Amino acid sequence: MTTAMGAALRRIQLGNALSAFGNGFTVPFLFVYVAQVRDLGAHTAGLVLAMFAVAALVVLPFTGRVIDRRGPLSVAVAGAVASAAGSLGLGLAAGEPLVLAAAGVLGAGMAVIQPALATLIVWCSTPTTRSRAFAMQFFLSNLGLGVGGLLGGLLVDTSSPDSFVRLFAIDAVMFLVLGAAVATVRLPKGPVLDGAVPTDASAGGTGGWRTLLAHRAMVQLCVLGFVLFFACYGQFESGLSAFAVDVAHVSPAMLGVALAANTAAIVLAQFVVLKLVERRRRSRVIALVGLVWTVAWVVAGGAGLVPGSQVMGTAAIISAYALFGLGEALLSPTVAPLVADLAPSSLLGQYNAAFSLVKQLALAVGPAFGGLMAGAGLYGAYIAVLVVCSLGISVLALRLGGRLSAWQDNPLRGAAPSVPAPRTESSAPVTTAV
Numbered sequence: 001m002t003t004a005m006g007a008a009l010r011r012i013q014l015g016n017a018l019s020a021f022g023n024g025f026t027v028p029f030l031f032v033y034v035a036q037v038r039d040l041g042a043h044t045a046g047l048v049l050a051m052f053a054v055a056a057l058v059v060l061p062f063t064g065r066v067i068d069r070r071g072p073l074s075v076a077v078a079g080a081v082a083s084a085a086g087s088l089g090l091g092l093a094a095g096e097p098l099v100l101a102a103a104g105v106l107g108a109g110m111a112v113i114q115p116a117l118a119t120l121i122v123w124c125s126t127p128t129t130r131s132r133a134f135a136m137q138f139f140l141s142n143l144g145l146g147v148g149g150l151l152g153g154l155l156v157d158t159s160s161p162d163s164f165v166r167l168f169a170i171d172a173v174m175f176l177v178l179g180a181a182v183a184t185v186r187l188p189k190g191p192v193l194d195g196a197v198p199t200d201a202s203a204g205g206t207g208g209w210r211t212l213l214a215h216r217a218m219v220q221l222c223v224l225g226f227v228l229f230f231a232c233y234g235q236f237e238s239g240l241s242a243f244a245v246d247v248a249h250v251s252p253a254m255l256g257v258a259l260a261a262n263t264a265a266i267v268l269a270q271f272v273v274l275k276l277v278e279r280r281r282r283s284r285v286i287a288l289v290g291l292v293w294t295v296a297w298v299v300a301g302g303a304g305l306v307p308g309s310q311v312m313g314t315a316a317i318i319s320a321y322a323l324f325g326l327g328e329a330l331l332s333p334t335v336a337p338l339v340a341d342l343a344p345s346s347l348l349g350q351y352n353a354a355f356s357l358v359k360q361l362a363l364a365v366g367p368a369f370g371g372l373m374a375g376a377g378l379y380g381a382y383i384a385v386l387v388v389c390s391l392g393i394s395v396l397a398l399r400l401g402g403r404l405s406a407w408q409d410n411p412l413r414g415a416a417p418s419v420p421a422p423r424t425e426s427s428a429p430v431t432t433a434v
Contacts, residue, residue, distance in 0.1 A: 008185045009124040009133060015181030016117060017140035019080070022174025024148020025167040026087065029156055033090075033164050034099060044096050048103045053364035055107030060357040063112045065208060067119055067349025073182060075349075076116035080179030082109030084172040091168025094161075109175070111360065115352035122340040122348060123187060127411035130340060131278050131333035138332035139270040146263040208350040217403040218342050218351065222358045224286070224396040225335065229359050231389040232293060232324055234366015236262075239382055240300065240320075242374035247304035248313035258321040265325030273329045281409045282334040283401025289327040290393030296323035297390055301383035341408045 026033075035045040067075050086106025093099045117137075125133040157163040212218055236259075244250040244258070277285045296319075303316035336355075343351035373382040401409055 004186065005124045008187060009121065011181050011185050012117065012120050012124065013133075013136055013140055015178040016137055017144045018174050018181075019113075019178040020141040020144030021148040022087075022144075022171040022177075024145040024150075025152035025155070026090075026171045027145070028149050029152065029164070029167070030090075032158060037158055037161055037164055038094055038099065040096055040099065044099065048099060049367075050364070051100055051103040052107035052110070053360055055104045056111035056360040057357065057364070059108045059111050060115070060353050060360060063115055063356075064347075064350030064353030067116055067353065068208070068347060072116040072119040072123070072349060073185065073187070076113055076120065076182045077179045079109045079111075079113035079116060080175045080182065082106075083113065084175035084179070085109075087168050087175060088172040091165040091172075111356065113178070114356045115349060117182075118336060118340070118352040118356075119349050120182070120185070122352075127337075127341060127407065130337040130411070132274060134336045135270055135274045135329075135333040138328075139267065142263050142266045146260070146267070208347050209354075211344070211347060212350060212354055215342065217400065217408075218339075218354075220396070220400045220403060221335075221338060221342065222355060224393065224400055225355055225358045226362045227389055227393055227396060228286075228289070228331065228335070229362035230366045230369075231386055231393065232327065234362050235370050235386065236324075238367035239370020239374050239386075242370065243300065243304065243379050243382065244317045246374070247379050248300075248317050249310050250303075250314050250317050254314045254318070258318045261318050262321040262325040262328075265322040266329050269326055269329045270332065273326070274333050277330060277333060279410065279412055281401060282338050283397050283404060283409055285330055285334050286397035286400075287394040289330045290390050290395075290397060292323055292327040292330070293393065294387055294390040296320045296327070297383055297386045299323065301380075301387075304379065337411075338404075338408065341411065 030048065031042075031045045034040050034048050035042045063075065083106055086102050086104070086109055089102030090099060090106060093102050118134075121133050121137060122130065152167055155163060155167060241255060244255055245252070250258070299316050300320035303313040303320070339351055339355045340348065370382070373379070373385075
């Protein structure tokens with residue numbers, strides 16, 4: 001990695017970390033803010049959370065094409081500005097229509113930021129440094145989110161809407177900081193290769209999607225990604241938390257401790273895990289994640305089998321959340337770099353956006369499934385389904401490994417064709433948005 005690439009990557013990572021820090025001021029309190037502080041009820045609060053997923057599903061099918069045509073810089077800036085407007089709008093909106101509209105703008109902005117930043121990280125790294133770059137992004141995001149959440153908890157006052165206006169204003173400012181950091185990045189000059197930032201229609205639209213859907217390894221990775229996000233992230237705010245409270249009799253305060261244990265496991269384990277897995281085959285590391293999460297779900301299920309012991313049940317739930325965090329730390333240096341290494345250089349944005357779309361689908365379906373199972377009281381069946389899904393992750397990962405080349409499964413095994421840097425005329429700072 002050149003000095004210019006390293007400097008660009010550090011600026012991108014810093015902006016991303018500060019954005020996550022701002023998110024921490026609002027994400028943990030969003031439901032309470034809409035339902036109680038603005039007195040719009042739990043139904044509207046649920047619609048606001050759903051609006052994030054809906055907005056992402058609307059914009060992501062087109063995001064990859066724009067990234068590949070215009071480059072990720074302008075897309076990331078546009079997403080940051082939209083996110084800032086949406087966050088501030090949420091803080092100021094008092095009625096249901098305005099709250100839903102602001103949530104839609106915020107959801108759309110955050111959705112397009114993800115694949116744009118992923119593409120930038122790929123451009124500023126090499127196949128052999130990419131895993132570490134994505135692991136650092138994940139580490140900083142979780143650290144920023146955790147610290148922001150702690151500070152937000154000190155500032156929040158459910159009796160004062162003004163305190164929430166301050167929280168959303170901080171979040172909006174941090175999005176603008178991200179936009180400014182990205183806009184002033186000078187992308188490293190590399191070999192001028194056709195297709196790095198395509199300008200013809202073949203790189204996007206139906207042509208891009210046709211190429212992606214014909215790529216069997218990428219399709220298998222998308223299926224694997226759906227199960228990954230469904231079996232973990234999609235359950236945190238619905239089925240798993242409901243199971244912890246209703247069956248394991250965990251108090252809401254201890255549920256907060258469990259979430260903190262999840263973040264702590266990620267922050268403490270990330271770079272230890274990275275050293276252990278960076279020379280291992282990615283497919284086998286992902287298969288290990290499935291086994292770790294299988295144990296996590298079994299431990300969580302066991303929390304409901306200890307009669308009359310709230311202490312044991314609470315300990316089991318906290319341990320399960322920590323195990324999920326360990327699995328997430330294993331995923332961060334594997335899945336996102338694998339998407340980049342599977343993508344043709346002219347379709348890097350399309351592949352990143354497609355995987356983000358799969359993630360959003362899982363995050364929409366997962367909570368709905370968990371909520372329905374919890375509402376019906378089918379907790380035994382719920383745990384069983386998630387155990388099967390976790391084992392399915394291991395099976396799907398090993399099957400995917402059979403379709404990967406040696407360098408795709410582990411770039412340290414051999415030289416990989418690097419994703420070309422943007423053309424030299426794109427090296428100047430980008431200050432305009434799409």
